[in-house]
Amino acid sequence: MPDDPNDPIDEAARDDDPELARGSLFAPDPESAPRAPLDLASAPPDRDPGYGTRGRERPRGVAWFGVRSFWGHLQHFVASAIATEDIDSRDWMRADPPLELAERIAAHLLGERAPSSLGRVRAGSLAEAIERDVWIDFLADSGDDVEVSAAVGRMFAATYRLPDPDPRGGPEHVVAPRGDILLHGGDLAYPVATDAEIHARLVVPFNRALVGARDGRRRVLLGVPGNHDWYDGLDGFGRLMRRRVGELSRELDVPAIEAEKNSRLGHAVRFVEKLVVAGQLQKIRALVLDGYLPVQDASYFLLPIAKDLDLWGLDRQLRNVDFRQRRFFERWRAGHPERRRIVLFPDPVYAHLERSQTGFWMVDALSLDVDRVPHLCLAGDLHHYERLEMGASLHVTAGGGGAFLHGARLGRRGKKAPELEWPGQRATAAMLRYVPLHVMLGRAGFIPHLLLLLLFAPVLGVGLWASPTDVGVFVANALAAIVTAIGCAFLGGIQLNRSRAVAALSAALGLWIAFVPIVTSELFERFLALAGVTYGPRIDALIVLLLAVFSGAFAFGAFLAALSALGLESTQAMTALAHPGFKHFVRMRVRRDGSRVDAWTIGLRDPLAQSEQPVLVDRWSWKPEPAPRQPG
Numbered sequence: 173m174p175d176d177p178n179d180p181i182d183e184a185a186r187d188d189d190p191e192l193a194r195g196s197l198f199a200p201d202p203e204s205a206p207r208a209p210l211d212l213a214s215a216p217p218d219r220d221p222g223y224g225t226r227g228r229e230r231p232r233g234v235a236w237f238g239v240r241s242f243w244g245h246l247q248h249f250v251a252s253a254i255a256t257e258d259i260d261s262r263d264w265m266r267a268d269p270p271l272e273l274a275e276r277i278a279a280h281l282l283g284e285r286a287p288s289s290l291g292r293v294r295a296g297s298l299a300e301a302i303e304r305d306v307w308i309d310f311l312a313d314s315g316d317d318v319e320v321s322a323a324v325g326r327m328f329a330a331t332y333r334l335p336d337p338d339p340r341g342g343p344e345h346v347v348a349p350r351g352d353i354l355l356h357g358g359d360l361a362y363p364v365a366t367d368a369e370i371h372a373r374l375v376v377p378f379n380r381a382l383v384g385a386r387d388g389r390r391r392v393l394l395g396v397p398g399n400h401d402w403y404d405g406l407d408g409f410g411r412l413m414r415r416r417v418g419e420l421s422r423e424l425d426v427p428a429i430e431a432e433k434n435s436r437l438g439h440a441v442r443f444v445e446k447l448v449v450a451g452q453l454q455k456i457r458a459l460v461l462d463g464y465l466p467v468q469d470a471s472y473f474l475l476p477i478a479k480d481l482d483l484w485g486l487d488r489q490l491r492n493v494d495f496r497q498r499r500f501f502e503r504w505r506a507g508h509p510e511r512r513r514i515v516l517f518p519d520p521v522y523a524h525l526e527r528s529q530t531g532f533w534m535v536d537a538l539s540l541d542v543d544r545v546p547h548l549c550l551a552g553d554l555h556h557y558e559r560l561e562m563g564a565s566l567h568v569t570a571g572g573g574g575a576f577l578h579g580a581r582l583g584r585r586g587k588k589a590p591e592l593e594w595p596g597q598r599a600t601a602a603m604l605r606y607v608p609l610h611v612m613l614g615r616a617g618f619i620p621h622l623l624l625l626l627l628f629a630p631v632l633g634v635g636l637w638a639s640p641t642d643v644g645v646f647v648a649n650a651l652a653a654i655v656t657a658i659g660c661a662f663l664g665g666i667q668l669n670r671s672r673a674v675a676a677l678s679a680a681l682g683l684w685i686a687f688v689p690i691v692t693s694e695l696f697e698r699f700l701a702l703a704g705v706t707y708g709p710r711i712d713a714l715i716v717l718l719l720a721v722f723s724g725a726f727a728f729g730a731f732l733a734a735l736s737a738l739g740l741e742s743t744q745a746m747t748a749l750a751h752p753g754f755k756h757f758v759r760m761r762v763r764r765d766g767s768r769v770d771a772w773t774i775g776l777r778d779p780l781a782q783s784e785q786p787v788l789v790d791r792w793s794w795k796p797e798p799a800p801r802q803p804g
Contacts (some may be wrong), residue, residue: 318376357552
């Protein structure tokens with residue numbers, strides 16, 4: 173793979189050696205005996221899951237208000253600025269012709285059993301080419317806490333014995349092997365999906381599970397990027413997901429199972445050193461998941477998966493679906509109007525039970541009538557599981573691949589309830605109780621404390637200079653509280669929905685920040701006075717400052733929790749909590765004749781708890797009905 177994963181593909185190398193596209197067969201581990209399929213219990217009732225078992229091995233889960241996350245947001249701003257100048261990594265991509273992609277995957281899955289006459293016209297679709305059902309594992313939003321990633325890797329590497337959603341008179345249970353395709357829904361690693369973060373947080377922990385589960389079967393890797401993949405300009409995404417040719421194809425036999433020994437600080441020092449001397453930091457040329465061959469040449473794809481059924485993978489980052497994709501998908505649809513669609517979106521069409529602006533941008537850009545024409549819409553981005561029937565389509569959000577948890581929507585006010593969600597409302601409400609203390613203690617990072625310190629310290633200094641009495645401290649505290657309340661009102665989205673509830677919560681937060689430190693310092697002063705201890709205004713200001721910072725951080729956490737509890741905003745509080753539980757993936761069986769897609773959602777409620785076993789979260793079956801006839 174070239175150092176730039178978006179360089180044009182070497183077509184001559186591909187044509188000279190067709191085996192390069194197939195990769196090498198990973199032999200089964202001779203020391204590992206075949207494991208019996210696992211039977212699963214149903215997921216336990218929706219209840220308080222507690223604080224969750226936290227990992228101790230580095231890299232640990234990203235603290236969303238920490239410095240590393242802040243660096244990721246800066247990279248996001250830079251990437252967005254570059255995109256506004258129309259410098260788009262997709263300019264250099266060559267989208268795979270759909271039947272050619274199906275042929276390539278079929279040839280790899282069949283290996284030496286692939287007939288020499290296998291061709292794009294004869295194959296028709298992947299399932300028809302391999303002459304059986306196609307198994308797919310759908311995973312999204314991975315690569316956070318390394319121990320949680322390892323637990324998810326062990327879960328998805330296993331084979332399960334599952335109740336058949338549609339037995340059709342056959343056995344009531346089906347053996348569900350690991351999928352022929354690992355379909356990734358985006359956000360390979362956090363906070364920025366660089367090659368180093370993907371290697372440490374996803375590839376290494378997954379490979380440790382996959383090496384022990386080798387069975388000799390060939391498998392492929394497909395996916396679309398999410399926003400965290402785009403923060404790195406798709407560099408890390410390309411090193412894992414893009415098809416390899418030439419010398420890079422030989423690196424497929426080297427799956428990494430050891431983490432880098434260099435520290436993050438050492439990596440930063442080397443980066444600065446190379447920047448100063450105009451050098452280039454050496455990157456990992458190819459990121460390898462054991463037993464999986466990347467097969468796509470672009471960040472989007474169209475795969476004829478079964479008879480009259482297609483799998484579309486979209487890439488809207490950083491803005492919307494670009495004209496190349498619109499033209500690519502429209503040409504295929506114009507030539508195959510009868511085919512039904514499974515669509516992989518980088519973020520949901522319906523987010524927390526509401527129409528997503530970005531989701532419907534994609535729907536409109538590609539003229540997908542998801543309300544009248546049956547579609548199976550898959551997405552990650554939101555880190556919870558939700559199955560929602562809306563209009564003619566089935567919407568499945570499954571972003572439980574390893575990242576911090578997002579809970580269920582609370583305060584629904586008459587919105588349509590999903591068919592199933594995990595975690596549910598009761599568990600989500602219970603977890604919100606942990607948020608204020610979690611934020612106050614700095615477990616979500618110390619950026620709120622730093623901002624409060626920077627806000628209060630100068631105004632306290634001005635207040636003491638202007639009036640070295642309690643009046644000066646009071647006025648300074650009030651000014652800082654007003655600024656904080658206004659900032660939190662915008663954080664709560666008041667500029668978008670003009671919610672009176674957001675304004676009221678922001679005002680309450682401002683009052684808390686203004687008066688709690690002063691009242692507490694007064695009580696503290698009275699206590700010391702009773703003990704016969706006296707001190708001056710500067711000591712009093714220092715006490716107020718410390719109380720303001722930590723009580724303000726607690727109040728900020730309570731503000732985020734209240735936003736979620738009232739249904740005003742559903743991600744920030746749970747993101748700050750970074751709960752490690754409710755991880756999951758979806759195992760799907762696409763029937764050879766394209767008549768049905770059967771699916772099972774398998775999860776871990778507390779992945780790092782002792783004796784924790786996977787559970788069956790959900791099972792469903794989707795029948796791709798033909799589009800309704802247009803009148804006239």
